[in-house]
Amino acid sequence: METIEADVVIVGGGPAGCTCALYSARANLKTVILDKNPAVGALAITHQIANYPGVSSEMSGDTLLALMRDQAVEYGTDYRRAQVFGVDVNGEWKTVYTPEGTFKARALVLASGAMGRPASFKGEADFLGRGVSYCATCDGAFYKGREVAVVGSNKEAVEEAQVLTKFASLVHWITSNDPKDDDLHAKDLIAQSNVRHWSKTRLLQIEGNEGGVTGVQVKSRSDENQQALSLEGVFVYMSGSKPITDFLGDQVAFKEDGGVVVDDFMSTTSEGVWAIGDIRNTPFKQAVVAASDGCIAAMAIDRYLNSRKSIRVDWVHS
Numbered sequence: 379m380e381t382i383e384a385d386v387v388i389v390g391g392g393p394a395g396c397t398c399a400l401y402s403a404r405a406n407l408k409t410v411i412l413d414k415n416p417a418v419g420a421l422a423i424t425h426q427i428a429n430y431p432g433v434s435s436e437m438s439g440d441t442l443l444a445l446m447r448d449q450a451v452e453y454g455t456d457y458r459r460a461q462v463f464g465v466d467v468n469g470e471w472k473t474v475y476t477p478e479g480t481f482k483a484r485a486l487v488l489a490s491g492a493m494g495r496p497a498s499f500k501g502e503a504d505f506l507g508r509g510v511s512y513c514a515t516c517d518g519a520f521y522k523g524r525e526v527a528v529v530g531s532n533k534e535a536v537e538e539a540q541v542l543t544k545f546a547s548l549v550h551w552i553t554s555n556d557p558k559d560d561d562l563h564a565k566d567l568i569a570q571s572n573v574r575h576w577s578k579t580r581l582l583q584i585e586g587n588e589g590g591v592t593g594v595q596v597k598s599r600s601d602e603n604q605q606a607l608s609l610e611g612v613f614v615y616m617s618g619s620k621p622i623t624d625f626l627g628d629q630v631a632f633k634e635d636g637g638v639v640v641d642d643f644m645s646t647t648s649e650g651v652w653a654i655g656d657i658r659n660t661p662f663k664q665a666v667v668a669a670s671d672g673c674i675a676a677m678a679i680d681r682y683l684n685s686r687k688s689i690r691v692d693w694v695h696s
C-alpha cells in the first residue's frame with residue numbers, strides 16, 4: 379500500500395482543517411488533508427451560516443466549506459477522502475493510518491470535530507472491533523458473502539451502506555425514521571437487490587459470543603414484538619456531540635469533557651501534534667473559532683518546522 383510523506387498531515391477537512399491547510403500550504407509546507415466525508419462534519423450539515431464574517435447570510439454551511447476547501451487546494455493542499463483509523467505519534471515522523479494508505483508527517487494536526495458519540499447501544503462497546511465497526515471502507519471486505527446491519531440515516535450511513543453492498547450478501551439498513559422523499563442516494567440504496575430497509579425501526583441490542591457478533595434485536599414501530607436478525611457485522615453511523623478522538627488512543631492528553639488539551643499555540647501534549655476546532659471541545663463551537671484555531675496552528679507549525687525565532691505574520695510577503 380501507498381506511503382505518502384508530507385510536512386503537515388491534517389485529520390479532518392472542516393473549517394479548522396481547511397484553514398490550517400490554507401496557511402500551511404501558503405507557507406510552502408507540503409500539506410495533506412485526510413477527510414472521511416466532506417458532507418458529515420458540523421459545518422457541512424449547517425443549513426444556513428448567518429454569522430461567518432464577510433459571507434452572505436443566505437449561505438449554507440456546505441457552500442462555505444466548499445469555498446474553504448477549494449481555497450486550500452488552490453494553494454497546493456492535497457485533499458484526500460480517507461477515514462483515519464489510527465495514528466502513531468512517537469518519533470519525529472508521525473504516522474497516520476487509513477484504508478487508502480499510510481501517511482508520514484513532520485507535523486500532525488487533529489481536526490476531526492465533535493460529531494462523535496459514545497457507544498450507547500446495548501452490546502455496542504462489548505463487540506467493538508469484533509463485529510461492530512464505524513468504517514465500512516476499513517472493514518467491509520471482512521464481510522464478503524455475509525449479512526450485516528447499518529444503523530442510522532445520515533449521509534454517512536447511506537454512503538457506507540453502499541460500500542457494504544459490494545461485499546455483503548445482505549445489508550439490513552435500520553433507520554428510526556424514513557429517509558426524505560427527495561433523498562435520491564437513499565432511494566438508490568434501497569433499490570439495491572441486497573439491501574433490506576428496516577424503516578421506522580430501532581436497534582435494541584447487539585448480540586454475540588466469544589467469536590464476535592451473531593445478531594441484533596430490532597423493534598419496528600408497526601410491530602408489537604421485537605425481532606431477531608442473524609448477522610455478523612453491525613456498522614453504526616449516528617451523530618452526537620463528543621470530540622472524535624477514537625483513532626488517537628491515549629497518545630495525547632484529554633480534558634475531563636473529552637476535548638484534547640492544547641496550549642496557546644494549539645500544541646497538544648505530544649510534540650509535533652496540534653489539535654484545532656471542535657475536537658478541543660471549546661465552550662464556543664463556531665466556524666470562525668475553528669478557522670482561527672487552524673490559522674494559529676499553521677503559523678506555529680511553520681515556526682516549529684523551520685525553527686523560526688518568532689512567528690512570521692502571514693501578511694508579510696518577501
Ligand SMILES: Cc1cc2nc3c(=O)[nH]c(=O)nc-3n(C[C@H](O)[C@H](O)[C@H](O)COP(=O)(O)OP(=O)(O)OC[C@H]3O[C@@H](n4cnc5c(N)ncnc54)[C@H](O)[C@@H]3O)c2cc1C
Pocket residue numbers: 389390391392393394395412413414415416417418419420421422423424425426427428429430460461462463489490491492493622625654655656657663664665666668
Ligand atoms: C447543526 C449545527 C449548526 C451550526 N450552526 C453554526 C452557525 O450558524 N455558525 C457557526 O459559526 N457555527 C455553527 N455550528 C458550529 C460549527 O459548525 C463548528 O463549530 C465547526 O464546524 C467546527 O469545525 P471543525 O473543523 O472543528 O469540525 P467539523 O466541521 O465537524 O469537521 C470535521 C471534519 O473531520 C472529518 N472527520 C471526522 N473523523 C475523521 C476521521 N477519523 N478521519 C478523517 N476525517 C474525519 C469529518 O468528516 C469532517 O469533515 C453549527 C454546528 C452544528 C452541528
